[in-house]
Amino acid sequence: xLIGEKAxxxxxxxxxxxxxxxxxxxxxxxxxxxxxxxxxxxxxxxxPFRVTGAEENAVFSVVDRASGELAGAALLWGVDxxxxxxxxxxxxxxxxxxxxxxxxxxxxxxxxxxDVLGLHRLQVDTLADNAAMIGAAxxxxxxxxxxxxGAAWVSGRxxxxxxxxxxxxxxxx
Numbered sequence: 001x002l003i004g005e006k007a008x009x010x011x012x013x014x015x016x017x018x019x020x021x022x023x024x025x026x027x028x029x030x031x032x033x034x035x036x037x038x039x040x041x042x043x044x045x046x047x048p049f050r051v052t053g054a055e056e057n058a059v060f061s062v063v064d065r066a067s068g069e070l071a072g073a074a075l076l077w078g079v080d081x082x083x084x085x086x087x088x089x090x091x092x093x094x095x096x097x098x099x100x101x102x103x104x105x106x107x108x109x110x111x112x113x114x115d116v117l118g119l120h121r122l123q124v125d126t127l128a129d130n131a132a133m134i135g136a137a138x139x140x141x142x143x144x145x146x147x148x149x150g151a152a153w154v155s156g157r158x159x160x161x162x163x164x165x166x167x168x169x170x171x172x173x
Contacts, residue, residue, distance in 0.1 A: 002060070004108040007101045009060035009074055012051040016061045020073055021047040023093045032154055033127055034091050049073060058112065062105055064096055071096040074105050076113055076122075084120040086113055090133075102136035110140060114168040121167050127152060128160035142166045 002009040021044045025031050028039050035048075042048075051059050057077040064071045072092035079086040088109045092101060106124075113119045124142055126133040134144070142164040150158035 002108045002112055003065070004104040006065055006099070006104040007071065007108060008063040008065055009105065009108050009112070010063060012049070012059055012061045012073075016070055017047055017049050018044050019070055019093075020049040020061075024073065024091050025049065027094075029155065030091075033130070034089070036152065058117075060109075062090065062092065062101065064099065064101060069096065071101055072105075074109055076109055076117070079117065079119070084118065085123065086117070086119050086121075087123045087125060088113065089124070089126075097132070102132060103139040106136045106140040106142075110166060119168065121165060123166075124164040125161055126164075127154065128162045130162075134162060134164065137164045137166075140166070141170075 001011075024034075025042075025047060031039050056079070057075050058079075060074045062071040062074050063069065070093070072090060074088070074090040076086050076088050088106065090102065090105050090109075092105075110122055113122050122142075124133065124137045126137075128147060138144075143166070145163045145165045148161040148163065151161040152159050
C-alpha cells in the first residue's frame with residue numbers, strides 16, 4: 001500500500017471492479033477519452049478493471065484517505081527496464097473529482113516509480129483539453145514536453161495529445 005497526503009494506492013479488490021466498471025468504463029464518453037482503444041461493451045466479468053495477476057503494469061485502486069471511499073484507478077504502465085522509463089495514468093470517479101486527489105495520486109505514483117522501481121523518467125500522455133490531468137501533473141513537477149497534433153481519435157474526431165515528463169533527479173527545465 002502506498003500512502004500519500006490525500007490518497008492511498010492499494011491493490012485492486014474484487015469489490016472495486018464492479019464500481020470502477022460501472023462509473024469509469026460504462027461512461028462511454030469519458031472512457032473514450034482515457035483509453036486509445038475503441039470502447040466496446042463488455043460484461044463486468046471481462047472488465048479491464050479486473051486484475052488477473054498476469055499484468056505487467058502496476059495496477060492500483062485509489063482510496064480517499066479522508067473518507068475511506070474508493071476514488072478510482074491508477075497505474076504505472078509501459079515500463080522500459082533498459083531506458084528506466086515508464087508512463088502513468090489515472091481515472092477518478094465522478095463523485096470524488098475536485099478534491100485534489102489527482103495531484104496526490106501523481107506524486108505517489110512518481111514515488112513508486114522512482115524510489116521503488118528505480119526509474120529515471122516518467123511520462124504522462126493525455127488529451128490536450130484534459131486540464132485536470134495536465135494540472136495535476138504540472139503541480140507534481142512534470143513539464144510539458146510537446147504536443148502531438150491530431151494524435152488521438154476521440155468521439156468521431158482527431159484531437160491533440162500533450163506529453164509531459166519528469167526526471168528522477170529533478171532536472172526538468
